[in-house]
Amino acid sequence: MASQDGSDISPVFEAQRSAYVHVPFCRRRCFYCDFPVSVTGDRRHGGNFSPVDRYVDSLCQEIQTWSGQGKMGLETVFFGGGTPSLLTVGQVEKILRAIDGVFGIVPGAEISIEVDPGTFDRDKIAGYIGSGVNRFSLGVQAFQDELLQVCGRSHSVAEIHSAIEILNAVGADNFSIDLMSGLPYQTPQQWQESLSKAVAIAPAHISVYDTIVEPKTPFARYYEPGVFPLPDDDTSAEFYRQTQKVLTTAGYEHYEISNYAKPGFQCRHNRVYWHNRSYYGFGMGATSYVNGQRFSRPRTTTKYAQWVETFVANNGKINCEVVTERDRLLETLMLGLRLAEGVSLDAIASEFGQETVDTILEILQPYIEKEWVKMIPERNAIRLSDPEGFLYSNAVLSSLFADG
Numbered sequence: 001m002a003s004q005d006g007s008d009i010s011p012v013f014e015a016q017r018s019a020y021v022h023v024p025f026c027r028r029r030c031f032y033c034d035f036p037v038s039v040t041g042d043r044r045h046g047g048n049f050s051p052v053d054r055y056v057d058s059l060c061q062e063i064q065t066w067s068g069q070g071k072m073g074l075e076t077v078f079f080g081g082g083t084p085s086l087l088t089v090g091q092v093e094k095i096l097r098a099i100d101g102v103f104g105i106v107p108g109a110e111i112s113i114e115v116d117p118g119t120f121d122r123d124k125i126a127g128y129i130g131s132g133v134n135r136f137s138l139g140v141q142a143f144q145d146e147l148l149q150v151c152g153r154s155h156s157v158a159e160i161h162s163a164i165e166i167l168n169a170v171g172a173d174n175f176s177i178d179l180m181s182g183l184p185y186q187t188p189q190q191w192q193e194s195l196s197k198a199v200a201i202a203p204a205h206i207s208v209y210d211t212i213v214e215p216k217t218p219f220a221r222y223y224e225p226g227v228f229p230l231p232d233d234d235t236s237a238e239f240y241r242q243t244q245k246v247l248t249t250a251g252y253e254h255y256e257i258s259n260y261a262k263p264g265f266q267c268r269h270n271r272v273y274w275h276n277r278s279y280y281g282f283g284m285g286a287t288s289y290v291n292g293q294r295f296s297r298p299r300t301t302t303k304y305a306q307w308v309e310t311f312v313a314n315n316g317k318i319n320c321e322v323v324t325e326r327d328r329l330l331e332t333l334m335l336g337l338r339l340a341e342g343v344s345l346d347a348i349a350s351e352f353g354q355e356t357v358d359t360i361l362e363i364l365q366p367y368i369e370k371e372w373v374k375m376i377p378e379r380n381a382i383r384l385s386d387p388e389g390f391l392y393s394n395a396v397l398s399s400l401f402a403d404g
């Protein structure tokens, strides 16, 4: 591997225990989405569609080109997208075989896949389980057809219920559902209804994302943040507080700003990101963070396929961006403060020095006084309070970024 300035850097691979696999295909593009995706149209079983097959070939070639580093044994693998459930069982098996062959997947590893309603049946989910998948993340977003249409989602509420029936019927009991708050025209009553339905379904895990108007998306053309039909800031804040109250009352731990889990069901893969630990990333648009170096792949399928050819021809040599110490510190704080367990000041001191800890505490003092930031003396850690600190995390983090 070579650094950005071209000097050789020896890769160190022993720390990576996680891999992200990007599956970029979606039946259509949702109106709020700016992820790297390739639109397939309405092909429920995208595997018969040759671009998907070609992509899986490129992906496996990329994975195999990382061989020779030794089998460290992965503890988590995450198929994200895109809509990974457009893959056939055979394609998922092929990718997992490639990963296991190169890195090894330890027994008991968490293997997650994102699935969308209307893209799978019982056989597919049973087949995924047979190939080793043991956690499912279902993209629900809303329980109202009119809101799904406003978002440009390709499924209906009836398909959400069928999807849940399928997951329950095949014993896929470790599943998560994604919901979105602050959608255009969404009323507090609709949000309460979505939360109640989620609680009634009783998944192991619930992720709740506030709507973000990303540049260059249809949402950015149609809407302005904070202006009707989007909720104003006070209503968004109320949605957040309502979510925290309903889900924690229902027995979910609010373990991360946007994530809730029944005890024992936190997402192990995502915790690797929030702890700013290393991971492999494979596939179009995916980023790896290996040995303090970040590398992002091209964001179109054609350019990704060309990149894989070059990567193979160069025997796995790539130019990585070396993450500076300051960026590593800010990322560690930004990601760690998303977690309810917060950030250990002892860990910060041992990596970045006690002086850095003193500066952080000085910057955060106004927020400690407001009780948005809390000290946890028994662990010498800091965390954001729930819900107010989580709600205003951007203000807290901006101060760290401005002064840190």
Ligand code: SF4
Binding pocket: 025, 026, 028, 029, 030, 033, 034, 035, 037, 081, 082, 083, 116, 139
């Ligand atoms: S299904 Fe997910 S990845 Fe695909 S377009 Fe919609 S939001 Fe984006």
